[in-house]
Amino acid sequence: MKFYQSRVEQLANHLREGIGRGEYSSPLPSVRDWSARLGAAHSTLVSAIRILKRDGLVRTQPRQGIHLVRRMNIRKSFRQPPLIRWLVYGRKYQESVAYAEILTVLGQRLAPHGIRLDLEICSATRLKAIQREGPRHDQILVLPSFPRESQELFSNFEKSALVLGHPFPGIRLPYITVDVFGALRHAVWLLVRRGFSRISVVISRQSHQPIEERFRRACMEPSPPIHGDVVRVPEEILEQNIALRRLAGRVTGRHAFIVISPIPVAHLMMALMQRRLDVPQQVAAVGMNTASSDVRTVPLVPYYPYPIERFTKAVCKAAVQYFDRGALPPLKSVIPLRVVLPPR
16 A cells, blocks of 8 residues: 655646646646746656646647647536446445555546545445436446346446446446456466465455366466365454464465455464464465555565556546446456565
């Protein structure tokens, strides 16, 4: 998780907010004049403008200066600002704080476009009520980690609902997902090269991803195949710690673990070290789809961070297109995960 921002990011956020409030108009000042007015270094402003250009807020052309990107007029018919409704199902609010950083960054991206973001904690009854309201041209529904029956509930919202993760077979909703399965296969080979022939994947009991099949397939690729198993543990913190201590108590011989968010790899590392196991020689762990704050362990572990910047950019781009054109693009976006290795 980011606990601070660079000067470039701070300036980009300041300019985003100003654009969102309508404080700027085209053409924007030259970089020299603008940096003098803002009291910012020339190079800092240039880098901040690159971020705004990447986010689709400004365009630059040689000899024509910097201009705001004009939007279509479809939003003039909205009675209130357009809204993204991020629906969370089957989890307590305190367990949803894992979304905090994603929602913060996404909110910053959406604000200059005049798009609001709202997190809703829903029961099955509430989801049915939202479904009965029907699609709305001034709202997008975001469906993260929904079980099949909940995805099916919104299967006729193909132009106004966005799945985070993979839709279940037969459900044709646009989606944005991260490539957990590709990273899982990569992590298996990473641990095999370190000499581990037994690997367990630790996931949440509430996970709906078909991890088992993909993981067992990855375990069959090395020669000879390795022993792999999937361990599901609770998300509730006290029950989770008990389950992880029991898991650590069953370790014999050399054993590696791949821990997938929202289960923090640091919690497993603590359980392993409380058993006085030799980390990382006898046992090793890899964090996946995680925030950097969840892998602050000693020794450091390899991890695949959640691609927040690329993910929020993809969601923002889809939202802007929907509210400007009236329909979501036929998205099938898969964002790769890249490994971060501890320094040797």
